[in-house]
Amino acid sequence: MKPYSCDLRQKVINAHNNTEGSQRQLAKRFSVSLSFVQSLLRRYRSSGTIEPKPHGGGQIPKLNNEQLALVGLLVESNNDATLVELCDRLEEQTQVKISRSSMGRITQKLKLTRKKKHYTQAKSIQNECKN
Template sequence: MPAPYSLDLRQKVIEAYANKEGSIRQLATRFKLSKNTVSGFLRRFRETGTVHPKRREGVGHPAKIDEPRAQYLTEVLQCEPDLTLQELCQRFEARFGETISTSAMDRGLKKHRITRKKNGLRSPKTHPPGPTTLA
């Protein structure tokens, strides 16, 4: 999401409108804003008496992996470091009774800085020696 416009710009638009320096459309052109943005600034000022942007708390879904759950995942990965994301999701669901996608699991692990070191000693895929030719 883009950042809200600065308070300085908001105040200048409100002051210019209060001083009758132009219509909404003229002020939009002058400050390089859309007409709807200028109208929104004015509406917000009339309704609340302030030009501060709305708070953005509560946007989106809360994270499924909070601190106690992250601690559980850390312990599981210490015991079994070779678990895949899918297997971690299954363990999470069995323990907490909530489903979680692999992408949400990955985001949660990154957020809590839980690293996974996969075992590099797995047998490599076997390939026939030498180049293969199609006949």
């Protein structure tokens, strides 16, 4: 969600300074949450700024670029491997343990498809039984 604009923040501060209502009334008037008004006023009193804080970022990925390339090689070398098998092989080579779902997201990110081999031997056995 994007932060509220500085213009709206300034309007809330000005309305509060002019005592145009309680915090709850200001929240209703500007269609924002009460907690937003409270945190905005607290921040304005303590630091004097109304600008939104920068986004905190996300979680740091477990695998670096070299390890991602290794995942690509693992998939190319054995297309039949399951995600769990790929996780185990990656852990053997890099000592980095990742979950099955993480491996699935990584293969999607790398646009790798794992195609299972179709076993034709079972079909020929079925055809022989019908004759």
